[in-house]
Amino acid sequence: MATLYTDRINKDFIGHKALDDISINIPEGNIYGLLGPNGAGKTTLIRIITQIIMADSGVVYIDNRPITPRDIERIGYLPEERGLYKKMKVADQLLYLARLKGISRNDAVDRIRTWLKKLELDEWANKNVQDLSKGMQQKIQFISTIIANPEIIILDEPFSGFDPINADTIKDEILKLRENGATIIFSTHRMESVEELCDNIALINKSKKILEGSKVEIKNSFKSNTYYVEHKGDLVDMPKEFQLIKSEVNGEQIAKSEIMISDGTVGNDLLKYLVNSVQVVAFIEKIPTMNEIFINAVTQERHE
Amino acid sequence: MNKIGLILSREYLVRVRKKSFIIMTFIGPILFGGITIVPIWLSKEAIEERVVYIKDDSGLFKGKFKDSDNTRYVFTEANLEEAKENVDRHVTPNLLYIPAIDIDQPKGVAFFSNSNPSFSLVNDLKNVLRDVIEEIKLDRSGLDKQVIENLKVSLDISTINLREGKETESNVGVATVVGYLGAFMTYFFIFYYGTQILRGVIEEKTNRIIEVIVSSVKPFQLMMGKILGIGFVGLTQFVLWVILTAAVSSGIFYAFGITKSDPGNQINQTMDIQDAEAIAAANSKSSEMFQAILSQDYTLIVFAFAFYFLGGFFLYGSLFAAVGSAIDHESDAQQFMLPITIPLIFSIIALTAVLNEPNGSLAFWLSVIPFTSPVVMMMRIPFEVPLWELLLSMVSLLAGFIFTTWIAGRIYRIGILIYGTKVNYKTLAKWFFVKS
Incomplete structure (x- = not known):
């Protein structure tokens, strides 16, 4: 279980303000929707939380203390722009990504077997990624995000590229992850999935947060x-x-x-x-x- | 560090398992083996005994052609037409026709053959003809033969290296060949494997896997893991080549019945190609040459190659990685690659000048400056470099690659996450100065 909040994050890209004093509060065991139009700054905020880039000012807190590089192993991140090594075997690829997250080889091998079976991909374990359909590749990518049992899962547009059946499978898995105590940040501009999944939301527009709170309360306030x-x-x-x-x-x-x-x-x-x-x-x-x-x-x- | 190890081993294994690596590993030694063996094989072919028929209408050359190991001279009395027909019908494959010549203007000498005659044979024939004619002319001039003998000088300089208290017979020819080989290999390896870094970085960028990876490791770790992994692939290839080349060469030597216990024979043939004059050299001189080949310190050369390849590769490789991170397609690489590779190309061009004076100041400076030292130092090593210069050059190369890796790391960490921006040197400089 982990809580996460950000305190007045600012980020400037050469002459362009990407994030302006963003403070968000993500309760533990929640699905938190990070909403906003294209170019609002969602991806930048996520990249700061995942420590891919540094904020100019402001702090990310995890469990009420500033985040450290070691915490990266507690975060699973599915970027919007995804990709895998095309000429690597599915199982090898998952093993590599899991081990980069600090999972031991044996643990990783077990989990990979379980997850591939769960998502009906076990026959493909020794195929190169490029031989898989787009949907299967997306599933592999999803597995790679959660293979290390992260406490915080950040999903950037997780349903893009899925047919409705697979999208449903993934949705069920996301809900199960929440039941198991994971805190999930979910960035999207597809409102129907927000409607279905999110407990809390924040709305970011033009680098500023304009709304935050529980989905129910926000809806009521807009009645x-x-x-x-x-x-x-x-x-x-x-x-x-x-x-x-x-x-x-x-x-x-x-x-x-x-x-x-x-x-x-x-x-x-x-x-x-x-x-x-x-x-x-x-x-x-x-x-x-x-x-x-x-x-x-x-x-x-x-x-x- | 552990994560760099993981990245390193992935980069390494993926490449070593590739078909192209395996093919290169086997073709390389066959090529190198071929380069050393083919000339020997060719000269071995030439050793088959051949008979040259001579139709001498002038009558000046009777008894002047001396049979050698592989050539016999037979004077024929048949008329020219008959003799030529015999050549055509392969009865007598070689025919030298000497018309009744005017020794002041010797013209009309012809050589008929049913195949292209070898350069050395024609040279031999020319030498004999010239000597005979010269002799006749000298006779006529009335000079004393003894005086003329005395005028001829036979001179040969043996170069002996007195460094480090021991006399080592050095041979400029052998050192040149070994030096060039080392320098070109270094150049080739740096370029070939440097380009693989560039490709690898662009692949990760265009695959978009980069963001997944950098959410687990620092960009710098990823860059270092990749550079090290590919560097070890290069080293593996080199070691395999050394082993296989040795195996292939000795295999072929064995097949052609040339063994190390018969150095005279082996060397004699090598010299056939190297120097037409040297064909006549005595066996004793050949074994001196063999000594010269053996006198090269190959342990040092192999070690130096490993060091200068890796050092130069890290130096240029990190810059290639920075370029790869800045662009979206390999086709955009050119504008950045050219300025980076100019010092590398320059060092190849400078090799001739370095060779003229392997211990001169140009050679010294080029082998200390890290951008040119990998190639230039490999050229100099067979000519024996003072230890302190070697150490200075190595330290400077180490410093050089730490410096370029630092620069590259700063550009790389920003570049890999930026797509679709037109990048120029100004943007690269901006990225470099972004605080982390």
Whole structure:
């Protein structure tokens, strides 16, 4: 189990500010989504956490103390731009990468066998990487990231290049890793996977952190008190605390409406009113999707 | 350090298992063996006895051609047309035709053969003809033969090296050949294996495996592991070549019945090619030559090669690694490779000047400056270099590669993570000064 947080990280690339005072807090045993548009600085932040590059100022803390080069062996990193030695055998390659992480040869051999079996790649162990399909190579890459049982796993766009079945397999493995206590940082701009997997998120835009917190809280804070209602019958002369935003009727005469309630009223008030006026088919509170929050936050920044 | 070892062994094993390495390992000695053996084999061929028929219309040369070990001269009375036909029908393969010549203007001498005559045979014939004609002319001039004999000088300088208290007979020819061989081998190895570093670094960059690796090890460790690993591949190749070349050469020597116990024979033939004049040399002189070949300190040469190859390879190899880290494709390498390799190429060009004066000041400075010393020192060693110069040169090479490795490491750590930027010398300098 490991906790990780960064304190006011700054990084300047020759004339361009890549990270501006970034402080994020990653609770242990969490899946933490690092979100942001392309070029926001996510990869730079990850590279600083993995000690590939050094921050100009600011500190990365692991277990409440500054990170040291030795901690690198506790971190597994799957970069967005991935690659393997094409002319090396699958098992040899995994062994090499595991040993670079400080795993003994015997341990590594056992784990490689287990993982290849688990991901149905055992027949390919003695094939060169270049003979494998893209999807298989991605799986090998995933194994190489976690082969050393890292306490902190950093995954940069882990699902790119996977078909839906393999993506599901990997997703299940990620969830299992969390159950086993790993802290997972997950960088992506695919919001549906954030929706499914993340416990906490941070949103980075233009080198600055603009949002951080638990996914549920953030979603709630972006609620607009709007309800989605399907109903039969017309909504006429609604009280002024309920505002009809839009309404449309489809073929079966079921109307789909969005209604915003004013402060001081709750969803039940609206439901009571509706039950008395129309035949309610569906009643759902409209919670913003991560996608909406993301687009909202980023475009708002752009306008400022 | 442990991680450098892991990287080193991967780089080493991957390359040693490659087909191209195995092929090179076997072809190299066959080539080298061939280079030393073929001339000997050729001259051995020439040793087959041949008969030269002479049709002498002038009547001046009767009895003047002396049979030698492998050539017999037979005067023929047949007329020219018949004799030529015999050549054509392989009855008499060689025919020297001497018309009735005017000794003041000897013209029309011809040599007919059904194959291309060897250079040494034609030379022999020319010498005899010239001597005879000269003699006749001298006779006519009325000078005393004794006076003429006295005028002729036979001179031969044997060079004896007095250094270190012992007299070693040195031979400039042997030293030159050994020196050139060592220098070119060093040059070739540095270039060949240096390019492998460049390729290896670019491969890791374009494969994008680099980011995975540097999340486990420091870029500098990766660079050092790679350079060391490839360096040992080169060393392995060299050692295998030495062993196999020795095996192949002695195998062929044996096959042709030339053994070390018969040095005179062996040397006689080597000299055939080296020096037409020396063909006539006596057996005693041949064994002196053999002594000269043996007098070279091959242990020192092999050790020096290992040192200067590795030193030069680390020096240039780290710079090649820096170049590889800065670019995305091998085709972009040229603009950076040229300035780096200029000193290496220059040292090859300077070899002739070094050879003129192997212990002169140019030779001294070029063998102390680390960028040229690997090639130049290999040229100088067969000419015996003072120990302090050798040590100075080695220390300076060590310092040189530590310096270039430091520079290269600073560029490499930034370069390997940067893609798609047009890199020029200014960017390289900026990377160099980035704080870590």
